[in-house]
Amino acid sequence: MSEVILYEYEGGIAVSVPAPDVDIKTVIARDIPQNCNYKVVDRANLPHDRTFRGAWTIDCTVDMDKAKEIWIDQIRIVRNDRLKALDIEWMKAMENGENKEASNIAAVKQSLRDVTERQDIHTCKTVDSLKKYWPQVLEG
Numbered sequence: 166m167s168e169v170i171l172y173e174y175e176g177g178i179a180v181s182v183p184a185p186d187v188d189i190k191t192v193i194a195r196d197i198p199q200n201c202n203y204k205v206v207d208r209a210n211l212p213h214d215r216t217f218r219g220a221w222t223i224d225c226t227v228d229m230d231k232a233k234e235i236w237i238d239q240i241r242i243v244r245n246d247r248l249k250a251l252d253i254e255w256m257k258a259m260e261n262g263e264n265k266e267a268s269n270i271a272a273v274k275q276s277l278r279d280v281t282e283r284q285d286i287h288t289c290k291t292v293d294s295l296k297k298y299w300p301q302v303l304e305g
Contacts, residue, residue: 169211170196171223172203178221180211217292227292236295237281243303244277251277276302 168189170181183192189205197203202223210225212218220231251274258267280300289295 167208168205169208170203170205171221171225172197172201173223174198174201177219178223182208212292214292214296216296229290229292229295232292232295233286233289236298237286240300240303241281244280247303248274248277273302 168183170183170189170193172179172181181192181196183189193203193205204223206225212221212225212227217227217232217235219235220228222228251270255267255270255274258264258270280302283300286295286298289298
């Protein structure tokens with residue numbers, strides 16, 4: 166059994182991995198902040214997928230509300246790149262007097278802006294279902 170120490174730190178969970186020759190009680194006394202909530206667990210019980218590492222709990226589970234925020238941040242990264250590219254296309258259309266094309270691009274941009282406000286992400290109840298959630302407007 167390979168034990169690690171999980172402890173609450175700055176709004177998240179830190180993991181302390183003792184060196185092989187060091188007693189775990191020594192590590193707790195030396196490295197874990199005083200009055201800090203901690204738990205000794207078998208390393209095998211840690212979540213295997215690190216995608217939502219920032220949403221881990223001291224009980225070796227994933228806080229789905231935090232995981233959804235992490236996933237929305239990933240969606241924002243892709244969305245922002247798409248918006249930048251569409252800004253250029255929109256400006257070119259406007260310069261060329263292609264109002265209908267500019268209007269179409271503006272509609273796509275609005276749907277991209279709205280993507281982080283969608284409520285369907287809240288139907289995801291597991292890490293696997295959350296990782297499969299990807300708005301169609303971000304495809305391609």
